[in-house]
Each structure stands twice: as structure tokens, then as C-alpha cells.
Amino acid sequence: MVLRKFIISLNLAKTQLKDLSYGLENEKLNIFLTPEHGSFSAHDLTTQTSDFNYDxxxxxxxxxxxxxxxxxxxxxxxxxxxxxxxxxxxxxxxxxxxxxxxxxxxxxxxxxxxxxxxxxxxxxxxxxxxxxxxxxxxxxxxxxxxxxxxxxxxxxxxxxxxxxxxxxxxxxxxxRTKKLPLLKLWGRVLARLKSDGSRKLVWSLLTPDDFIKAGAEEADLPGVVDELITGAVEAKTVVIIYERSPGTTLVYLHAGSGRRADELLKPFAPQGDQHTSRATITNCSVIEAEKKIIDHLRAAIPPLEQ
Missing domain, CATH: 3.90.1640.10 (inorganic pyrophosphatase (n-terminal core))
Structure with missing residues (x-):
């Protein structure tokens, strides 16, 4: 998304422009200006930014x-x-x-x-x-x-x-219309499904290999979360813990009535709202991230009286 233009202005009061060309070198853009006579100096150039393209x-x-x-x-x-x-x-x-x-x-x-x-x-x-x-x-x-x-x-x-x-x-x-990759990914979520009934908490893990074998993409994760919410009707907190890359884990959390997703993930600098939030945990394996998240949630969510 381009929000505004960067404008380079050349003063032509002393001499006209004969030729303009440009080239890329070492991730730099070089602009070559050839005058009709004499030479240009740095004082002939000014820069500015345009107004934003959107209002x-x-x-x-x-x-x-x-x-x-x-x-x-x-x-x-x-x-x-x-x-x-x-x-x-x-x-x-x-x-x-x-x-x-x-x-x-x-x-x-x-x-x-x-x-x-x-x-x-x-x-x-x-x-x-x-x-x-x-x-x-x-x-x-x-x-x-x-x-x-x-x-x-x-x-x-x-x-x-x-x-x-x-x-x-x-x-x-x-x-009624579910893409095959989403269904395969959903199956892998179910295979690793865990729960804490006393806290109405359910969660599951996903790895990059799961996405490769299912032919799915990270964009399919919200759909998986929705399926888990629909299937786990008694759950008030649903969590998907996804190993995006070695050492980096993405956490999706949905909170039901009486709970706030953004508050439950607050120590992990979440993005989202009271219903659904996500956070990124770095410098640990997905298993370590799972323990960190679930231990925190168990401390934050009191068990229901039996």
C-alpha cells in the first residue's frame, strides 16, 4: 500500500535538463541528470513528500x-x-x-x-x-x-x-462448503486436542509440517479456530498454538461469555479484542510455548466448583 509519494525537485533556472537516467546499485537508486550546459549542484535539489493518497x-x-x-x-x-x-x-x-x-x-x-x-x-x-x-x-x-x-x-x-x-x-x-486443506488441518487439530474441564479450556498444537501435509496455509487458522469453537460447545476458552518457525510460536485464543481474550493474553502483548486475540512467543520451542501459555491460563482462570 503506497500512502504518499516522495518528490525530488530540480531547479532549472540556470540550465535546462538534457538527459535523465537512473540505475540500481547495492540497494541504492542512482539518478543521473545531464544539463544542457554547465552543471547541477546539491543546492539545485529539494525534496518533499506529497499529501497522503487517502483522506x-x-x-x-x-x-x-x-x-x-x-x-x-x-x-x-x-x-x-x-x-x-x-x-x-x-x-x-x-x-x-x-x-x-x-x-x-x-x-x-x-x-x-x-x-x-x-x-x-x-x-x-x-x-x-x-x-x-x-x-x-x-x-x-x-x-x-x-x-x-x-x-x-x-x-x-x-x-x-x-x-x-x-x-x-x-x-x-x-x-456446507469446506476446502479439503482446511478439513485435513482440522483433523490434525483434533488428533492433538487437549482440555482442562475444570476451567472449560481446550487447546491444540500445530506445526509447519501439519500445514505442509494438509496443503493448508496460515490464513486457514481462523477457520480452524471457528471449527473448534463450534465443536467444543462447552469450552469457554479455545486456544490454537502454532509453531510458525523454529523458536517462534503463534497463539490464537478465543474467549467465550464472561472471559476476555485480550486480558487472558495480556502478558504476551496480544493483538485483537475481547473475543479473539493472538500473540507471538519467541525464543522457545512450541512445547515450551505450550507450557508457558497453558500454565498462565490455568493461573488466570479459576477452576469451576464441582
């Missing part, structure tokens, strides 16, 4: 700017100089935008977006948009089984169907 940022389901990770940290000037519309439904949102569309009383951000569109331009709620919002509602509510689902959520879902949302298409793509 608006829209964030969705983002509790704070730090949760955007490198996207924010590598472009802090852009974020601080550009208007932000912050759309969320989570109570831990820090209202960091110039415009904050944050409604804690709604079960999902999809509902916030739907209400906003209905207020400013209801004609935009075409069948395609209604289908997208219905899909977002379905995912966020775990097929409308989440404790956060309210009568308003169900009413919005019903109205989206009335607007032309293709419910069967959403169900087919979300639940």
Missing part, C-alpha cells in the same frame, strides 16, 4: 489502534493525520476516531453498520449488501446461538432476508 480511514471491530499491529506502527503519521471513522460494538473500544460509531448494546458490528446505512442512505441496502451483512451477523453470532444475540439481532436478520439477503447462499458458503 479517510474506516476501522471495523478494532478496539484500539495498537490492535492493528504493523499496519498502524509502520504508518503512525498517516493514522494521526487522517480522519478515522471507528465502527465497533465492543465495550472495550477506546473511541480513538474522529467519528465513533460504537454501540455497546448491539451484539455485533454488522448491526452497527446496518443501522448506520439505514440512517444515511437506506437505498444502499441492495440484496448483495444485505447478503454480506447477513453473513457477518451469522458469523458474529455463531449462527445466532451466541449469548450476545438479542431480539433486535433476530429482527435485523429477518429484515435483511426481506431486503433480499440470500440466506441459503450464506449457509452454503459458511457451513
Amino acid at each position: 479517510l480511514i474506516i476501522t471495523v471491530d478494532t478496539p484500539d489502534l495498537n490492535s492493528l499491529g504493523n499496519l498502524f506502527h509502520d504508518n503512525t503519521e498517516f493514522f494521526y493525520q487522517t480522519t478515522i471513522i471507528n465502527i465497533d460494538s465492543a465495550p472495550n473500544n477506546e473511541h480513538f476516531g474522529q467519528v465513533n460509531l460504537v454501540n455497546f448494546n448491539l451484539a455485533s458490528t454488522a448491526e452497527t453498520i446496518m443501522e448506520f446505512i439505514e440512517q444515511i442512505h437506506p437505498e444502499s441496502l441492495t440484496p448483495d449488501v444485505a447478503t454480506s451483512l447477513y453473513a457477518a451477523l451469522t458469523v458474529a453470532s455463531k449462527s445466532f446461538t451466541s449469548p450476545q444475540v438479542t431480539p433486535l439481532t433476530l429482527d435485523k436478520a429477518s429484515r435483511l432476508v426481506t431486503m433480499g439477503a440470500r440466506r441459503e447462499e450464506v449457509v452454503t458458503h459458511l457451513f
Whole structure:
């Protein structure tokens, strides 16, 4: 993503430019300027940066700017100089935008977006948009089984169907169509599944070899987490511990009702929100990372009374 241009200006008051060429050498760009007569000097050159190519940022389901990770940290000037519309439904949102569309009383951000569109331009709620919002509602509510689902959520879902949302298409793509690599990876997760029933905690390990044998990619991990959440209905904390490379382990954690994923992973500098967060642990093996994470979670989550 190119946010702005770097501009090099050459003063041509003394002489015109006869030729311009450039070349790459040792990771440096050399620009060769040939004048019509005389010579150019360093005083003839000035540099500046252009305005940003974008004048608006829209964030969705983002509790704070730090949760955007490198996207924010590598472009802090852009974020601080550009208007932000912050759309969320989570109570831990820090209202960091110039415009904050944050409604804690709604079960999902999809509902916030739907209400906003209905207020400013209801004609935009075409069948395609209604289908997208219905899909977002379905995912966020775990097929409308989440404790956060309210009568308003169900009413919005019903109205989206009335607007032309293709419910069967959403169900087919979300639940009836699973890519073979994802299913293979899911099988490897189940083969190593562990649990702590007294804390309603389940977890599993994955290695790079698992991804190679399954033909899967790291981008498939959220889908695996969703499958584990759906399958482990009694679990309130679901963890996938993935060895990204030797000495580097990625941790995905989903927290159910009454628990916060970002708080549970707080000692490990997580990115994410109260529902799902991820963290990276370095300088240890995946087995050592597993022990570190699970020991911490067992200390942070009190056992349920039997």
C-alpha cells in the first residue's frame, strides 16, 4: 500500500535538463541528470513528500489502534493525520476516531453498520449488501446461538432476508462448503486436542509440517479456530498454538461469555479484542510455548466448583 509519494525537485533556472537516467546499485537508486550546459549542484535539489493518497480511514471491530499491529506502527503519521471513522460494538473500544460509531448494546458490528446505512442512505441496502451483512451477523453470532444475540439481532436478520439477503447462499458458503486443506488441518487439530474441564479450556498444537501435509496455509487458522469453537460447545476458552518457525510460536485464543481474550493474553502483548486475540512467543520451542501459555491460563482462570 503506497500512502504518499516522495518528490525530488530540480531547479532549472540556470540550465535546462538534457538527459535523465537512473540505475540500481547495492540497494541504492542512482539518478543521473545531464544539463544542457554547465552543471547541477546539491543546492539545485529539494525534496518533499506529497499529501497522503487517502483522506479517510474506516476501522471495523478494532478496539484500539495498537490492535492493528504493523499496519498502524509502520504508518503512525498517516493514522494521526487522517480522519478515522471507528465502527465497533465492543465495550472495550477506546473511541480513538474522529467519528465513533460504537454501540455497546448491539451484539455485533454488522448491526452497527446496518443501522448506520439505514440512517444515511437506506437505498444502499441492495440484496448483495444485505447478503454480506447477513453473513457477518451469522458469523458474529455463531449462527445466532451466541449469548450476545438479542431480539433486535433476530429482527435485523429477518429484515435483511426481506431486503433480499440470500440466506441459503450464506449457509452454503459458511457451513456446507469446506476446502479439503482446511478439513485435513482440522483433523490434525483434533488428533492433538487437549482440555482442562475444570476451567472449560481446550487447546491444540500445530506445526509447519501439519500445514505442509494438509496443503493448508496460515490464513486457514481462523477457520480452524471457528471449527473448534463450534465443536467444543462447552469450552469457554479455545486456544490454537502454532509453531510458525523454529523458536517462534503463534497463539490464537478465543474467549467465550464472561472471559476476555485480550486480558487472558495480556502478558504476551496480544493483538485483537475481547473475543479473539493472538500473540507471538519467541525464543522457545512450541512445547515450551505450550507450557508457558497453558500454565498462565490455568493461573488466570479459576477452576469451576464441582
